[in-house]
Amino acid sequence: MAGIRDVAKAAGVSVSTVSNVINSRDQKMSAETRQRVLDVIETLKYTPNSVARQLKTGLNRTIGLIVPSVANPFWGAVSLHIERAAMKYDHKVLVCNAERDPALETNYALSLLRSSVRGVILGSSPITFDHFRDLAERGLKIAAFDRQAQGADEVISCSVSVDQELGGQLAGQHLLGLGHRQIAFVSGPIRTSSRLGRLGGLRSALKRAGLEVDQRLIWQGANVRGFGDAEGAELGRVAVRELLSGEVRPTAVFAVNDMYALGAYAGARDLGYRVPEDLSIVGFDNIALSAIMQPALTTIEQPLEVMAEIIVAALIGQIEGSNQDEGPSHVDIKPELIVRASTARLYA
Amino acid sequence: MAGIRDVAKAAGVSVSTVSNVINSRDQKMSAETRQRVLDVIETLKYTPNSVARQLKTGLNRTIGLIVPSVANPFWGAVSLHIERAAMKYDHKVLVCNAERDPALETNYALSLLRSSVRGVILGSSPITFDHFRDLAERGLKIAAFDRQAQGADEVISCSVSVDQELGGQLAGQHLLGLGHRQIAFVSGPIRTSSRLGRLGGLRSALKRAGLEVDQRLIWQGANVRGFGDAEGAELGRVAVRELLSGEVRPTAVFAVNDMYALGAYAGARDLGYRVPEDLSIVGFDNIALSAIMQPALTTIEQPLEVMAEIIVAALIGQIEGSNQDEGPSHVDIKPELIVRASTARLYA
DNA sequence: CTCTGATGATAAAACGTTACACCTTGCGCA
DNA sequence: TGCGCAAGGTGTAACGTTTTATCATCAGAG
Secondary structure, three states, X not given: OOOHHHHHHHHOOOXXXXXXXXXXXXXXXXXXXXXXXXXXXXXXXXOOOHHHHHHHHOOOOEEEEEEOOOOOHHHHHHHHHHHHHHHHOOOEEEEEEOOOOHHHHHHHHHHHHHOOOOEEEEOOOEOOOHHHHHHHHOOOEEEEEOOOOOOOOOOOOEEEEEOHHHXXXXXXXXXXXXXXXXXXXXXXXXXXXXXXXXXXXHHHHHHHOOOOOOHHHEEEOOOOOOOOOOOHHHHHHHXXXXXXXXXXXXXXXXXXXXXXXHHHHHHHHHOOOOOOOOOEEEOOEOOHHHHOOOOOOEEEEOOHHHHHHHHHHHHHHHHHOOOHXXXXXXXXXXXXXXXXXXXXXXXX | OOOHHHHHHHHOOOHHHHHHHHOOOHHHOOHHHXXXXXXXXXXXXXXXXXXXXXXXXXXXXXXXXXXXOOOOHHHHHHHHHHHHHHHHOOOXXXXXXXXXXXXXXXXXXXXXXXXXXXXXXXXXXXXXXXXHHHHHHOOOXXXXXXXXXXXXXXXOOEEEEEOHHHHXXXXXXXXXXXXXXXXXXXXXXXXXXXXXXXXXXXXXXXXXXXXXXXXXXXXXXOOOOOOOOOOHHHHHHHHHHHHHOOOOOOOEEEEOOXXXXXXXXXXXXXXXXXXXOOOEEEOOEOOHHHHOOOOOOEEEEOOHHHXXXXXXXXXXXXXXXXXXXXXXXXXXXXXXXXXXXXXXXXXX
């Protein structure tokens, strides 16, 4: 593999000049010198080694993205948007699947830090970020996606999220407005701030209507590794089967995300219930699939594209120190309810 | 940030010794020296800089994975398995979304090469790999996922794939066996070797039964960027609506992948057709969702886990030169038909 | 006593860039 | 004539590791 010195030698110039050429500091040399160097680069098939470059400059233009599970297309879409946003800043994205396992998460983060990645975006929204304190102290900037702004937290330097609580309220109000009173909440382990928030929103919508959530209608799935959502759809299916055969039968289900909602469809059908006639279902996320489903899913939208841009801009800002004086930036976005065909008025 | 010299100084040893400690060359120093160094590392929160390490050793333990679209959960699952397989070899995976755009693909590959990534796995299966020739000459090892072994090709150094043709045949035979004669093929632009192979398989199954594919039943969607499959489900929906209102009406549909198949369900229902009573549908991939769908989807399975292990092992072998003498390795896997509830006997 | 061979540790030269400081020219102008 | 300055270059010390060769020290063998 040809190095910068080989090019310099072949072109009869110094390495500095070659370096200037490849960094397009054009005014530093004559046009002909530049061209000569360029030609040599071409014939030698010289490819600048960015590892060396990185070592020298200290910045590596890569951010990490740690997601709970690419098995859920929602996170696929998130990675896509994050990647596109990063591209605008000429950054690359390293995607890691941590299945919500805190140990795996910190492992990944550590290995990223070692490769001198200076910032990571965290997709899971654990209730505590204590396991990241150490990394943060080592200088890693940590951004949280899907986690609301909350009391000062030294380890998280920026975050963006839909207002989970509001999302839950929208879902709850919609269902209440249709006459539903027996509303179930279906989720995997409720141990992330986003899940907690969504359930909290549902609760407060009910409370406002003078009702309480029936504990027996809160279905919380167990999990295999960490508390991932690899099998969200499968869990949703089981959940609804159990709920519909339980002692208090729900007339509506609020699923923690669209994959659980899709599973819920299957669960309802397994027992011969029709959606939405016999059971209304609302999801969360508005993944592409939710419009395709039959019936199309009523859900809460997360505007991924803008969220991705916000978090990437904030994180890169932090890393490059351009806005270090501004301190941490946390932004919450208003989610919207998308009414489709999976919810219907309750017949008395 | 503390460097290896700081540690050396604080521990009263030489940098070489520290280096030996962090590389666990244990027999090179006394137990107490080792412990002393370890303690200092802990208190100084020293993190070895792997960029520097990389520069020195030349190997960076990262492979690239270029997928057509994470919007399709199939590719999400592929990344997951590739990542797990790579982890066994202590390698990281850089996932890139190229939307089947050749220019984007080579861009990504080039930028990977610059960061001294020595191998990439390519998920799209373009008909020609000419646009990668240049990269291959620069020393990048290229592995193809989802592309069958074929005549010697200098640019691809290893590949793994399901036998696409056989997959198509299985689908075709199954449908023929159920009495179907009007079988449609639904796909995005048929410009990848996998799509070509699947269609070819269907063709040859029909031919064997003395039939021909009706050109009007081959539905080929246009596309927006590159010829991605971001909107596979949407295309499948439109496809089936058009086919069912066309001059020759299919009784069965073979979709190029499960996302198109899911779209096909929606298209059929849009026009009041029932699956499978009025229209049989078979997909390809066996994504997790296909078992959840109502009715559960009959499809062709791709054994992702073993495929991922094979390709990762082969690629890393090539990179580390341990099997360079063995030359390129190409392996084809027999796909299996998973019969579920979306296909039914044709009533005359 | 000297020689041999471990054992434990070290110094210094890379790896491929970048960037700072420093040279040459040639030219316009007081 | 001498000076300053711009344009076009160059030399070289880093960046933070790994690794090779080298060096003490000490135990036991001859």
